[in-house]
Amino acid sequence: MGxxxxxxxxxxxxxxxxxxxxxxxxxxxxxxGDLAAQFTLSVEEVGxxxxxxxxxxxxxxxxxxxxxxxxxxxxSIVPQLPGIDLSAHVIPHTLAGVDLAVLPGELAVxxxxxxxxxxxxxxxxxxxVLAQHxxxxxxxxxxxxxxxxxxxxxxxxRPGYGCFVSGPSxxxxxxxxxxxxxxxxxxxxxxxxx
Amino acid sequence: xxxxxQNATVFLRDEARSAWHDNAVxxxxxxxxxxxxxxxxxxELRSLAQRIKAHALSRLADYLEEFExxxxxxxxxxxxxxxxxxxxxxxxxILRDHGVQRLVKSKSMLTEECHLNPYLIERGIEVVDTDLGxxxxxxxxxxxxxxxxxxxxxxxxxxxxxxxxxxxxxxxxSDPKALTEAARHHLRSKFLAAQAGLTGVNFAIAETxxxxxxxxxxxxxxxxxxxxxxxxxxxxxxxxxxxQDLGVFLRLLARSATGQSITTYSAHFHGxxxxxxLHIVIVDHGRSKLLARSEFRRSLSCIRCGxxxxxxxxxxxxxxxxYGVTVPGPIGSVLAPSIDAEKHAALPFASSLCGSxxxxxxxxxxxxxxxxxxxxxxxxxxxxxxxxSIGARVGRIVLSHxxxxxxxxxxxxxxxxxxxxxxxxxxxxxxxxxxxxxxxPAKSFRAQWRARGKP
Numbered sequence: 322m323g324x325x326x327x328x329x330x331x332x333x334x335x336x337x338x339x340x341x342x343x344x345x346x347x348x349x350x351x352x353x354g355d356l357a358a359q360f361t362l363s364v365e366e367v368g369x370x371x372x373x374x375x376x377x378x379x380x381x382x383x384x385x386x387x388x389x390x391x392x393x394x395x396x397s398i399v400p401q402l403p404g405i406d407l408s409a410h411v412i413p414h415t416l417a418g419v420d421l422a423v424l425p426g427e428l429a430v431x432x433x434x435x436x437x438x439x440x441x442x443x444x445x446x447x448x449x450v451l452a453q454h455x456x457x458x459x460x461x462x463x464x465x466x467x468x469x470x471x472x473x474x475x476x477x478x479r480p481g482y483g484c485f486v487s488g489p490s491x492x493x494x495x496x497x498x499x500x501x502x503x504x505x506x507x508x509x510x511x512x513x514x515x
Numbered sequence: 516x517x518x519x520x521q522n523a524t525v526f527l528r529d530e531a532r533s534a535w536h537d538n539a540v541x542x543x544x545x546x547x548x549x550x551x552x553x554x555x556x557x558x559e560l561r562s563l564a565q566r567i568k569a570h571a572l573s574r575l576a577d578y579l580e581e582f583e584x585x586x587x588x589x590x591x592x593x594x595x596x597x598x599x600x601x602x603x604x605x606x607x608x609i610l611r612d613h614g615v616q617r618l619v620k621s622k623s624m625l626t627e628e629c630h631l632n633p634y635l636i637e638r639g640i641e642v643v644d645t646d647l648g649x650x651x652x653x654x655x656x657x658x659x660x661x662x663x664x665x666x667x668x669x670x671x672x673x674x675x676x677x678x679x680x681x682x683x684x685x686x687x688x689s690d691p692k693a694l695t696e697a698a699r700h701h702l703r704s705k706f707l708a709a710q711a712g713l714t715g716v717n718f719a720i721a722e723t724x725x726x727x728x729x730x731x732x733x734x735x736x737x738x739x740x741x742x743x744x745x746x747x748x749x750x751x752x753x754x755x756x757x758x759q760d761l762g763v764f765l766r767l768l769a770r771s772a773t774g775q776s777i778t779t780y781s782a783h784f785h786g787x788x789x790x791x792x793l794h795i796v797i798v799d800h801g802r803s804k805l806l807a808r809s810e811f812r813r814s815l816s817c818i819r820c821g822x823x824x825x826x827x828x829x830x831x832x833x834x835x836x837x838y839g840v841t842v843p844g845p846i847g848s849v850l851a852p853s854i855d856a857e858k859h860a861a862l863p864f865a866s867s868l869c870g871s872x873x874x875x876x877x878x879x880x881x882x883x884x885x886x887x888x889x890x891x892x893x894x895x896x897x898x899x900x901x902x903x904s905i906g907a908r909v910g911r912i913v914l915s916h917x918x919x920x921x922x923x924x925x926x927x928x929x930x931x932x933x934x935x936x937x938x939x940x941x942x943x944x945x946x947x948x949x950x951x952x953x954x955x956p957a958k959s960f961r962a963q964w965r966a967r968g969k970p
Contacts, residue, residue, distance in 0.1 A: 325595040328799045332576040332751065335807035340569040345759045350766065351555050363776065413741055414707050432766075433776035446788070447740035450733045450780075468777070469762035477723055477758060480589040480786030485765075487777045490733040494648035494664060496671045497539055498691035503647060504699060504706070505733030505780070 350467035356431045357461055357513060363434030367488030368501050369509040371434075373461075379514055383423065383456065386510055390454050392420035398442045399423045399458050413445035422452035422506070426459035426486075428475055429513065432467040435485035436511055439478050446482050450490075455506035457486065461513050517861030517900055523833035536668060537831040543664070544825040546774025547875065553776075554766065563763045565879040568816035571721075571754050572806060578721040578754045579797065585724025589786030591793040599629035602798045606631060606713070606746060607638055609794050613744050615640065615710040621728065621735035622646045623715030624662055624819055625748050625798060627841040643705045645734040647698050654681050660835030662842055663772045663821035668834050702734075712738035716749035717818070718764060719795075721756050725785040726795070729768060729778040736782050743791035747784070751802050752815040764818060767877035771820040805853045810888050814849045816878040823872035823882055829865050838862060845872035845882045852889050860898040863889035902945065924959050931955040 353359035361371040374382045383402035387395060395404030396419040404423065410416055424443070426436035436457045440446040449455060465471050477483055490505030501507060527533050551557050571578055583593045594609075596602035602625075610618060618640055620626065632642045632653070644653045648665035651674055652658065659665030666674070675689030684697045714735045718727040726747050728735045739745040755761065769775040787793035806812050824830045824844030835843040840851045840859065848862035863886045866872075872882040893899060894907065913919050931939070932955055940947040958966070 324597050324601060327597055328595055328751065328797070328803060329576045329579065331799065331803035332579070332806060335803050335812075336575070337569070337573045337806070337809065337812060340566065340573045342570040342756060343563050343566045345563070345757075345762065348762070367775070367777075367779070417703070417707060430777075435777050435781070445740070447737065450737040450740060467762070468766050469759070472759045472762040477725060477783055477785060479723060479725070482785070482788070483783045484736065485777065485781040487779050487781075489779070490731070491779055492647045492695055492732050493773070494646070494651065494666050495674055495691035495694055496669075497542060497664070497667070498671075500692050500695040502699065503695060503732035503734070504645070504702060504737050 345469065348469045350432060350469060352466055353431050356464040356466060359431040360429055360434060360464055360513065363431060364488065364509075364511050365434075367434045368491060368499075369434060369488040369511060371511045371513055373513050373515070375515040379458070379512060382512060383458075386456055387421055390421055390508070392454060394419050395421045395423065396448050396452060397421075397423035399425055401458070402456075407444055407448070410445060413447035413451070416445060416448050416451050419448065419452040421454045421456060422449045423456045423458065424449055426457040426511070427463060428471055429459045429464050429511065430466075430468060430471050430485070431464055433487055434511075435471075435487040437471065437475055437483060437485055439483040440481055441478065449486070450505040453507055455486070455489070455509045456512065457509070458512045458514060461515050464513075517864065518839060519833070519837055519861045519865045522837035522839065523829075523865075526834040526837055527832065532670075533832060533834070535670070536834055539667060540661075540825050540831045543773060544822070544875070547771055547822055547825065548774075550770035550774040550776065554770065560763055560767055561877055561879050564767055564818075564877055565816065567755060567760050567763060568878050569813075571756055572752070572812060572815055575751060575754060575806065578756055579751060581721040582719055582724055582754055583797075585722070586786070586795055587724070589724050591724070591786055591795050594794060594796045596796055596798045596800070598800050599798075602629045602748065602796055602800065603631050603634040605796050606748070607635060607640075609744070609746055610635070610640055610711060613711065613792075615744065617641045617643075617705075617709050618711050618713055619643050619645050619705055619709040619734075619738040619742075620713045621715065621730060621738050622649055622665075623713065623748055624841060625715060625750050625800075626713070627659065629798070629800065631748075643702070643709070645702050645705065645738055646730070646732060647695065650698060650702065651677065658836070658841065660843070661821060661824060662819050668836065706737050706741055709738065709742045711742050711744035711746060712740075713746045713748065714739060716747050716753050717768070718755050718761060719749055719753045720758055720761070721754055723758055723785060725783055727761060727765075728782045728784065729765075729780065730782075731773075731775075731779045733780050736780050739784075740788070743788065745784070745787065745791065745793045746796065747793065748796045748798060750798050750800070752817075768818055768820055771822040771875065771877040801854045805850075808853070811849065811853060811885055813880050814846065814853075814882075814885060816880055817846050817850075818878060820877055822875040822877065826871040826875050828867055828869065828871070833865065838865065845886065846880070849880075849882060849885045849889065852893065856893060856896060857898055860893045860900075863887075863893060864903070921959070921961070928955040928957075928959070
């Protein structure tokens with residue numbers, strides 16, 4: 322424990338004078354008039370696609386997506402599009418062949434197209450980065466304006482994993498050319514459900 | 516001539532390439548500007564970020580203890596390292612205890628700073644950087660030249676040739692899409708074979724004991740979702756007090772870095788995966804010393820967005836490698852001398868003091884003031900090279916004696932008129948090496964003022 326004590330002591334001795342912590346309660350960014358429209362625009366800007374739909378049409382929309390992607394192996398925890406038996410996979414590595422992952426989103430952020438997902442109900446969270454394509458299903462009632470509101474509403478799983486996912490995996494590491502599909506999903510479709 | 520200037524001279528020899536680098540980096544700065552203008556409350560966000568960081572630094576030890584307590588309650592192991600060497604030993608110890616031979620890493624400037632990769636490789640562990648840019652420079656055996664875009668100094672043809680040799684892509688292929696696809700396949704096999712994943716940390720939340728890691732590629736998420744062992748390395752300054760503070764920082768980070776509204780993946784880790792282990796290594800490595808220095812401690816607020824690099828006229832024209840440190844650019848030139856002032860004495864001079872870095876910094880670090888303060892500090896420690904120290908001494912004498920100032924002025928006007936170019940633009944005049952000197956006026960300003968009948 323020597324290092325711990327040394328570091329904490331050095332930091333305490335070096336402490337700057339007190340500085341107040343700003344109050345962030347109720348803080349919001351600039352309001353969007355139509356959250357769903359802004360969210361759709363934001364998802365497109367980050368290279369994803371947003372589909373506005375309702376409960377009744379969702380199964381059909383999901384099937385249509387799977388078909389258009391020619392997805393044979395589907396890993397899903399959204400009941401409207403059942404997939405392979407995920408519980409049969411003891412280790413995450415065997416999910417490497419999944420074509421399409423379908424997950425519920427708990428929140429959708431209008432300012433940047435991000436969707437909050439967690440590992441709840443998911444045995445292997447690797448699924449959503451391993452799958453070639455990603456579909457996220459979020460009720461339109463779970464739209465928030467910006468990240469301030471998102472962090473006010475989101476319940477971080479403790480212990481657990483949660484992630485704001487905004488569009489498909491991408492890189493611009495070669496000459497600043499944007500390439501979609503770095504390590505994770507090659508496409509990201511968000512279903513905003515009425 | 517100092518080391519940075521020497522390296523920059525070499526970089527600038529290839530004019531077409533250095534102009535291309537300048538433009539490539541400036542383009543990112545312009546994307547940042549567009550992102551900034553889409554957020555009307557931008558300046559307010561910067562002020563909030565600055566104040567949150569100032570507060571966190573004022574109570575850093577308390578917050579670190581709170582973070583440690585909460586992280587432990589979630590099942591994480593927390594380690595403390597005074598310096599780079601201790602950090603490397605701890606990480607190696609964890610890997611050794613778990614019998615790990617294959618490690619995948621996402622981007623971590625801290626581990627670059629500690630030179631963790633060579634340390635582990637020497638001890639027989641395969642270390643694979645999984646960020647595409649980092650993998651490229653790793654295969655080239657080069658350090659990153661930028662903290663956000665590690666391979667920004669390379670052209671696609673360079674990378675095409677590298678991948679041809681190392682990954683077996685067809686010769687002559689330099690399309691970024693094809694090269695990225697090849698890297699995806701190559702790195703997938705590394706991810707699937709890895710026995711442990713190591714990540715950096717963008718933010719550590721004191722009140723929850725959680726870690727936030729931001730990437731665009733998804734390599735951090737994938738790297739720690741497959742193997743059961745996750746090691747996260749963080750500097751002590753990464754602490755934010757509350758969950759809601761992230762709302763401020765995540766709105767600023769990606770917009771400042773690349774002009775995106777948010778990174779593709781903003782992962783929040785609280786404790787280990789079921790059945791797995793999470794080890795958090797908290798590193799000081801000079802940070803507590805920096806905290807003790809009131810004039811420089813604000814540099815600890817840095818969130819490593821790279822905006823000050825992208826805007827810096829010196830960085831853009833000299834390239835990241837010319838700095839010879841892990842973090843180049845204005846922020847690196849402030850941080851490096853705090854670790855070793857003698858070794859990095861040239862870096863605070865690698866700036867025009869134009870202040871653009873300060874203007875773009877999302878946490879309002881007064882970078883150009885700190886660069887100037889470091890110059891004073893370096894002079895006071897007697898670390899100035901002779902050309903600078905003699906020049907400064909002569910300047911002080913001339914500027915503090917009116918008669919001498921006048922005399923030198925008329926001498927200079929005379930000399931500029933009569934001396935041949937061969938002497939004026941010789942090696943003796945560093946200022947003339949790449950500049951045309953001004954045409955001297957016939958009379959001094961003072962004389963002209965008098966002639967107009969002014970007192």
